[in-house]
Amino acid sequence: MSEVTVKQLASTVGIPVERLLTQLSEAGISASDADATLTEQEKVKLLGYLRRSHGKEGDESSTDPSQVTLKRKSVSELRQQPAAAPRSTAGVRPAPPARGGKTVSVEVRRKRTYVKRGEDAAPTPPPPVTTRRAPVERPRPPTARERNAANSSIYEEARRRTELQAMRAEQEARRLADQEDQARLAREEEIRRRAAEEARRLEEEARLRAEEQARLEAEREAAEAAATEAAIRKTTPAAPRPAEPALIGTEDDGEDAAPAAARRAEAAKPKKGVKKPPEVAEKDRAVKKPVRKDASVRTRDLAVTPRADYEEVEGAGGVGRGLRRRKKSTKPQLQDKHAFQRPTAPVVREVEIPELISVGELANRMSVKTSQVIKELFKQGMMVTINQALDRDTAILVVEEFGHTAVLTDMRDAEGTLLDEVQEQEGQAEALPRPPVVTIMGHVDHGKTSLLDYIRSTRVASGEAGGITQHIGAYHVETDKGTVSFLDTPGHAAFSAMRARGAKVTDIVILVVAADDGVMPQTIEAIHHARAAKVPLIVAVNKMDKPDANPDKVMQELTQHEVLTEEWGGDTMMVKVSAKVGTGIDELLDAILLQAEVLELKAPVDGPARGAIVESSLDKGRGPVATVLVQSGTLRRGDIIVSGGEYGRVRAMFDETGAPVESAGPSIPVQVLGLSGTPNAGDDVMTVSDERRAREVAEFRSARSRQNRFDEQRGVSLDQLFSQLKDGEQKSVNLIIKADVQGSLEALKDSLLKLTNDEVKVSIVASGVGGITESDANLAVSSSAIMLGFNVRADAAARRVVDEKGLDLRYYSIIYELIDDVKKAISGLLSPIVTEEIIGLAQVRDVFRSSKFGAIAGCLVSEGAIRRNSPIRVLRDNVVVYEGALESLRRFKDDVSEVKAGIECGIGVKNYNDVQPGDQIEVFERTERARVL
Template identity: 50%
Template sequence: MTQVTVKELAKVVNTPVDSLLQQMKEAGLAHTSADQKVTENEKQKLLTFLEKGSSPKADKSKKITLQRKTTTTLRTPGSKTISVEVRKKKTYVKRSAEEIEAEKQKDLAKLQAEKKAKEAAQAKAQPAPAVKKAESAAEKPVESKVEPKAKPKAKPVAEEASLPPVDITLPVVDEVVKPAPERKKAPAKRGEDDERRERKGASRVGAKGKRGDDDEQLSRRGGRNRGGKAKKRNNEHGFHSPAGPIVRDVQIGETITVAELAAQMSVKGVEVVKYMFKLGSPVTINQVLDQDTAVLIAEDMGHRVSRVSDNIIEEEFAESLVVDGESFHRAPVVTVMGHVDHGKTSLLDYIRRAKVATGEAGGITQHIGAYHVKTEGGMITFLDTPGHAAFTAMRARGAQATDIVILVVAADDGVMPQTIEGIEHAKAAGVPLIVAVNKIDKPEADPDRIKNDLAAHDVIPEEWGGDTQFVHVSAKVGTGIDELLESVLLQAEVLELSATPSAPGRGVVIESRLDKGRGPVASVLVQNGTLRQGDMVLAGVNFGRVRAMMDENGKAIQEAGPSIPVEILGLDGTPEAGDEATVVVDERKAREIALFRQGKFREVKLARAHAGKLENIFESMGQEEKKTLNIVIKTDVRGTLEALRGSLEDLGNDEVEVCVVAGGVGGINESDANLALASNAVIFGFNVRADAGARKIVEQEGLDMRYYNIIYDIIEDVKKALSGLLGTDVREKIVGIAEVRDVFRSPKLGAIAGCMVTEGVVLRNRPIRVLRDDVVIFEGELESLRRFKDDVGEVRAGMECGIGVKSYNDVKVGDQIEVFEKIQVARTL
């Protein structure tokens, strides 16, 4: 049985010797010195004692300490910055089930005691039955004396004055009041006390007023009996308490505040707040609730709920847009999709006889482009969408606004991830698909492999019995372009596309940007009706009159019919890509709907902000806060901003995250720089630059501002920054292993292990572990490393050596000495 001393045991468990002796004393062990031996049974007894939680350390496990450190920067008038650090520390104690149950019993006993005391007080306040009977008996003789006194009878003044004031009853009020003036004129033989008593009695009678025959009138006047107490003729009253709870009809829209909900239920707002707290959702009186949450609260509180629509204005506006007119055939809207560098833009360049690809940064398309071309068979409108993975949302909007999708696949590359996404978007939009196998002129092209790969994704060619047309093209030399256009026009005839040119213009916003000289510029694809210069246009939450209208070549036009893409100027802001653009009759109606949409958007955004659950407080308190990289983004167009925001916010993990503090369209101004300074954010400019004011703030405050024109570079730089926030991991690397063949004793160094190096290299200044039967029994460092009689720095595999282990003499034959080193490895996402 292995025995160790108390000192050695304290070193193994990493506990001070004094603390270990105190714990052993509490466990009932008779150890008082550090040199005493500890057996296995005593170790087990100590471990059992510690597991029961009797030590102070067990009490600490029930406590969670939250420490928060906030660092702010103050600027002095001398342009100096002072860092202010605020540290807060809170400790939360989690009680056991026994403590909670004991506190409940204590509260219950307290409530019962209060209830008994209240009942005793009420019983003491009520008069006894015997007293009530005596009072009723005392009242009867008084009433019998009243009747004879009501008759007119002459009484001497002295006799009337001799009666005590308590015997004066209400029926003889007139007898007491009438003689009063005569007594003042006649010489009275009474003293001043009698006169004062008479005046006091008259004032009391006057205060009571003249008694009537109606008991109800007496009760309203507050009549009192002789004892000065209220005399209750009848215990009945006009108020009747309700027999049950009142059920009210509550109408709830898409959003409603807590105060409005409480008002409809005729309860105080505090009651709704308390109810939400019980459900685990702390709210305020002015917080906005969504419809489902409000319905749940009202139904649980016992009221009838009816859902109402807040879109009355929108519904009336939609009904006003229905215009009857003659329909005509319109040109098809074709969206070109595909993977990066598969030749989408080059294909459109050949069709349009233009060089658009040469103007794109990095050789990729980063905006949605719209063009219309005239062919021998008719006009076709093309939408070119980017192929990079960050523009998934932009490609989805292109599929929703299109009639036909051309999927471009490179014959030498095959089916790629963005190719599969294009297929999914086309299927979700329910539009037909035409596959253009591009780069057919290359020697390594393999069109049959493309068909096999696409067949695995339910895209079956027509020659195989499917419904998808496959056209072999070459955007470089122009092979198959005419066949591709014929396929598009043939598919358009099958779809029987039509529109009403006489109706007000309606379309979809493809892209929007903020031009420094012209203001907000929106690219709109007209889907129905005719859009004219001077029309009032409503696009999402923005509106304005069309001041100018240009085609894709920048040429000014006066009107645009169905399937024509145009750029319009005059909106009050940059609408979101994908918003519906509609011509409105007057400006007042457009402003009303735009303001309604803005308010609705704000309410829905507030309703979605949901507080954390109270029951998860212990779980969240113990966790460390995430490290956040704050970013301010400014781009040239709205679609790129959305794609960048979505891509960057998807980065990160449980420890680090990206927070886009603000994003907008246009150049970087002073407001953006000040916002970045206040939030410690990095400024990213995509195809935009900062003005003089913003550059001055950036230089003075030392802000980090970077310009980009390719989305790959932004994503890579943000990944590197997040990896830097993660820090490094410390890992162990086994350098070498030596097997103990014999043990020698040295008077100076103690036990020396004669070893054979079996793996790697044994280095002198490295930490080691001693393993026995593949179990670590000691961890320390080498004291000496010799080969024969010479001190050496390293010994390689297959060589013998002598190893002296520092502070350890229990080395045995067959043990293994493992030499390792600790290295730091940078963490990545």
């Protein structure tokens, strides 16, 4: 093939394409890229350029060389084993040989020369060619032209091979030159390194010899001193005493100390022919150097070196025994490897700032002490504590003051993202009709629970006739026309918050009004709750079986509160029922279902569940129990839910009869087990995909709740300071309240806190759901609190503490009784009411002087009676001029205890002598009366 591309030629020659393109451009051949084609003339031109660059002359136009020389070479490697190092006679240790031996490159070159012959020397004729179609014929002899053409093709092939071989030879020559330069540089570097190592080694040996000389000199001086001291002790008689341990000496006597020291000095000298220890690495010498320097310093203080640093050795020939210094450990000392290094530049941190952050948390995020943050806030005029919350602007100022960067964050990210996902999934699911949720409200004793009991007993199968499960508060009823879910709310005034929660989660409110009692305060409150929640109202007039029932009166009173029934032209349905005999129950259910059809209640059935907490309690055997009303989706056993600051996996679900269920759809109330604690009644319930997200949302809500409590302590005004000073004079009633369910506990706390007045403060030290425990009793001991149990009891440990400490523990099952007893306790702490009653009035006619009592007023009793030892007031022109006590009361010369109206008497006023004629003396009595809340 006459033409080849640049890429093919580079592959044939064995050089990179870029290098071949460079050579082509230097030779004056235009080749733009690797796909450019090269002709035979261009290849010959390139070969001529390469020959000239190597100093060879030739005619690039000559295409028929007289002779062609082909060269071939092969390179191999031989590994030479290292020879033994020769011994040094000059005391200098030779350089260590290379570890892996030496590698020698062996190159074998072969050369073959082809000489061009004359035209008369014809090549050997080719063998005859046979074919199948023609008979075999003897070939004719080739002509001169044919012989020349054959020779030209052979020479052309040889020339092409020669060109390729020349290009390869040049590439190899350049590569060998580069390798030789690198090897030369490496040898020079190795020579310099060995020279430096040799210089350092010689310096180290000189230093070691100097140290050894100093040590031997010190040992010799110490041995001479010990021998002299031993000789002095031997010649000088003295009382025997225990000898102190000497650093260098013998066990028998001091005479052999000097010879032993001399022998040790002789043994310490370097001997000829002894092979020195191998040279240590430069890194190890750098580590060991401080140790040797320290040893050389300690040789000057051998007299105070502890004996533990020496070991007992035996001299040459076993003649004497002495002490020598123990060798220090040769392990490298790397105690400075992880030492603290002060930063060369200040560290600037990115501090995340939420809407509210406490002082301690802010200091933790900036990695500074809390005291420094408090000091900085004091400089800005703010008196804060470690738990006090700071707003975002103040926190940004503090962060910038410390030189850091403030990054604003939103604490609602996790919760907001979860709510958005739940709403998005609800929007994607198909909404289907659901049962209505009905809340029954009304005044106390108007028959709400009786009405529900009748509906339940007539609509539940005989196998489930066990009554309402205690404290469930919600259940559903199957009717011929559909399912209805009921929520039962108490009617006492203390349960206002519970009724408000019931109105928020309900679809229809049934207002129960007694026909014989009419509209009462809690009835009016239920109307307001329903109106605030924008929930339709159905009035159920109960107790129609009584003879004094008056439904017209009920409708008239409801009209005063803007509730107009259909009979009177309004839009509110009214059903007359009797929970005792069952009158109107079917009509009431029909009215509920009719109202539900009008409302067109729908909710998605598929998808994550969402609902609300109706009630929660703490069961001793089952743990936290929450009554959940599912509002959308389906709640299944095993789902992960979050409610308020609590989360967990649904371990079990039960309906209102206590039967276990696997799932609950919209408008179905169930009891759920598995939460981490008792959530607050009214909190939302959501299903979460994984437990990690549920924990994050619950922890965020708990932190927000704690932050809100801290916010209540923020800022102290003068009015609050005066209020706190006034509270210091108040008496306090400390209470510890434990209830069976969360709703009852909330109602008790609200009712009791309202009993606080100017003189007595009600303080709830602790409250919770569940039984009274030993920790509650111990807290009552430390806080002098009264323990109140509402439908709960104390365990054995708590009862033991109550008996030992004499605590006040009271059990209640009715909220009226609990509130009344607390009222009595508060009333006992109130100061009594003092009233004054005037019992007599006397007119002063004249004044007499007595040596015993001073001024004596002669008076005429005009009203009532004057009694001795009663408080009096002296009035002059109807103005009180003195208030004191009556000291003396006489009738003529006799002391009397009482003087009635119309009789004259003498009155002596205690500690007052300015009585004048015309004054009036008023006698009164003080009466104390207990206060009642």
